[in-house]
Every structure is written in C-alpha cells, then in structure tokens.
Amino acid sequence: xxxxxxxxxxxxxxDEAAGGDAVRAxxxxxxxxxxxxxxxxxxxxxxxxxxxxxSKGLQAAIAADGGTELMLSAMVDGGIPDGGAxxxxxxxxxxxxxxxxxxxxxxxxxxVMDGDDGAAARIPIAEPALLPPAGLPGHLxxxxxxxxxxxxxxxxxxxxxxxxxxxxxxHVVWEVDALPNDTAPGAVYEAxxxxxxxxxxxxxxxxxxxxxAWIQFFARGARVGSCPLPERPYxxxxxFQEQHLYVVLSxxxxxxxxxxxxxxxxxxxxxxxxxxxxxxxxxxxxxx
Numbered sequence: 059x060x061x062x063x064x065x066x067x068x069x070x071x072x073d074e075a076a077g078g079d080a081v082r083a084x085x086x087x088x089x090x091x092x093x094x095x096x097x098x099x100x101x102x103x104x105x106x107x108x109x110x111x112x113s114k115g116l117q118a119a120i121a122a123d124g125g126t127e128l129m130l131s132a133m134v135d136g137g138i139p140d141g142g143a144x145x146x147x148x149x150x151x152x153x154x155x156x157x158x159x160x161x162x163x164x165x166x167x168x169x170v171m172d173g174d175d176g177a178a179a180r181i182p183i184a185e186p187a188l189l190p191p192a193g194l195p196g197h198l199x200x201x202x203x204x205x206x207x208x209x210x211x212x213x214x215x216x217x218x219x220x221x222x223x224x225x226x227x228x229h230v231v232w233e234v235d236a237l238p239n240d241t242a243p244g245a246v247y248e249a250x251x252x253x254x255x256x257x258x259x260x261x262x263x264x265x266x267x268x269x270x271a272w273i274q275f276f277a278r279g280a281r282v283g284s285c286p287l288p289e290r291p292y293x294x295x296x297x298f299q300e301q302h303l304y305v306v307l308s309x310x311x312x313x314x315x316x317x318x319x320x321x322x323x324x325x326x327x328x329x330x331x332x333x334x335x336x337x338x339x340x341x342x343x344x345x346x
Contacts, residue, residue, distance in 0.1 A: 059071065059072065060072040063145045063155070067155070069154065142155045142182065142184025144156045144185050144187045146187045146188070146189050146336070147331060148189035148191060148192070148193045148329075148331045149191065149194060149225065149330070150163065151225050153187050153331070155182075155184065156183065156187045157182055159196070159228065168228045170182065170223055171228050171230055180201065180202050180219065180221070181201040181202075182200050183198070183199040183218070183246075185334050186199065186248065186249045186250075188251045188331060188333070189225075189330050190255070190330045191327070191330035193225050193330070195222040195223055196222070196223050196225050197220060197251065198220075199219065199236060199246055200219055201217070201218060201219075202217045202219045203215055203217065204217075213243055214243050216243060217237060217243075218235075218245070218261070219233050219235055220233070220235075220236040220259065220276055222279070232278065232279030234279050234281065236274070236276070237263055238261055238262065238272035238284060238286075243263070243264050244261055244262050244264055244269075246259060246261045247260045247262070247295070248303075249298075249333075249334075250326050250332055251330065251333070252275070252325060253326070253327050254277070255278070256275055256277040257276045258274070258275055259274045259275075260305070261274060262293065267290075268290040269290060269292070270287075270290055271286065271291060271305075271307075272285065272286050273318060273320075275324060283321075287307070287318075288309075289310070291307040291309040292307060292309075294307060297333075298320075298326045299326060301325050301326070302320060303320060304317055305318065
C-alpha cells in the first residue's frame with residue numbers, strides 16, 4: 059500500500075493486487091508530477107471522485123505490467139492546499155505537509171497550530187517531520203521570531219524551534235529552541251526520534267569565529283545533552299542509524315565521512331516514522 063500526496067494538497071491511496079512494477083511506475087509518475095517537471099508520458103490524470111477511482115496514467119502502468127491490478131482511491135482533501143513537500147505516517151494518521159494530520163479511518167483533518175497570529179506565529183519547516191509508533195506526540199520544526207512590532211525578522215534574528223504536538227487536537231505540547239547557541243543564528247541539518255521519547259538533532263550556529271556544529275538531545279521540552287563536532291567543519295549531510303550519527307563534512311579543506319556514537323542511553327527508534335524518510339518498514343519517495 060502507498061499514499062500519494064499531490065502538489066495541490068490532495069491525497070490518494072494506492073492498493074496493489076499483484077506484482078510490484080505497477081506501483082513503482084505509478085510512483086515515478088506521481089513523483090514527476092509533484093516535482094513540476096514530469097515527462098510527457100508520465101503525467102497521470104488526477105481521478106475525479108465522481109468519475110471513478112483509476113487514472114489514465116495508472117491504467118498505462120497496469121497494461122505495461124501485463125495485467126497487474128492497481129487500484130487508486132478517490133483523491134481527498136489533505137487538509138491544506140499549500141503544505142510543504144512532506145508526508146509521514148504512524149499511529150493511524152498521515153502527517154501532511156507538516157501542517158495537517160489526516161486519520162486513515164476517514165476522519166476530518168486536524169490542523170497543526172502555528173502559534174499566535176502576526177509576528178509571533180511559527181512558520182512550519184516541511185522536514186524533518188517525525189512521528190513515534192503510536193503517533194503521539196509528533197515532532198516538527200518551525201521558524202520563529204521574537205519580534206512583536208510587525209517588522210519581519212532578519213536572518214540574524216530568526217530562530218528554529220522543535221515542537222511536540224498532539225495529533226488529536228493539533229495543539230503544541232511543548233516547544234524548545236533547537237539551535238545550539240542562544241543568540242547566534244544557525245541551521246538544523248538532521249533529526250531523528252530516539253527510543254525513550256527523545257529527539258536527536260544535528261544543528262550549527264554562526265559564531266563570530268565561524269560556524270560550529272553540535273549533536274544535541276532533547277526530551278520533554280528541554281535540551282538534555284549536547285556535544286560539539288571537533289573544530290569547525292562544513293556539514294554537507296548527515297544520517298542517524300541505530301546508535302550512531304554519520305556526517306559528511308569538510309574540515310581543513312578535506313572531505314570526510316565521520317561516525318559519532320550517540321551513547322548507551324540513545325538509540326534511534328525503529329518503528330513509526332522516526333526519520334525524514336521513514337524507517338526500514340516504511341519509506342517515502344520524493345522528487346529528485
């Protein structure tokens with residue numbers, strides 16, 4: 059089974075009766091359409107809920123697969139028309155565009171609360187969007203600014219916060235600054251849910267003497283641990299795996315792959331939707 063999320067904020071479910079080629083072909087077609095650069099022969103016709111449940115693009119995939127049956131449900135409103143390129147599933151819910159939670163049993167979407175109106179409102183960041191096995195609480199990142207005079211924040215003033223939200227109500231349970239320095243601007247590179255209701259975050263801060271990256275650990279609204287990466291590397295990418303963090307970085311002009319042990323108290327959750335692209339049991343494809 060697969061779920062498809064389109065650029066106009068609609069959802070559909072794909073059920074495969076036999077074989078795998080048709081699902082892969084349909085996924086490629088919808089990824090092309092989602093990216094805005096589809097190939098002419100890969101553009102699927104969006105099904106009309108009143109007209110039927112199978113698109114022309116999927117019919118072609120079925121024929122090419124020698125009769126494999128592939129059923130596409132009617133497209134339904136995903137909760138918001140302009141959500142980010144993000145889709146996660148756990149605990150019987152889809153987290154769509156980091157802005158809405160859609161129950162798989164057909165219930166009404168629940169919008170994630172952005173915060174106060176005006177300058178204090180949080181601006182959701184599409185990824186990473188993380189859900190524990192039971193779906194409660196979900197963890198999202200957002201941009202924040204403390205200004206209250208209505209003037210937009212500068213890059214130096216903007217913060218990134220980690221928020222835990224209740225998927226049943228959409229309300230925020232707790233919120234904490236996710237940047238390693240309390241005053242310097244920075245960026246979040248990667249995050250993962252850890253067993254024991256904790257979150258691991260790789261982030262950096264733009265200090266006067268240069269950018270410095272930290273591995274941080276958060277639990278129940280507080281930073282419970284942090285450790286800086288040696289010297290001041292340029293971070294290109296990272297991934298959490300079991301009890302380790304793998305980082306691709308450049309230090310002193312030399313590109314390196316470095317591995318950091320998270321410690322005996324921290325291990326990446328292997329159920330639910332613990333990382334950006336899911337887990338070994340559930341994965342997500344996105345436009346290149």
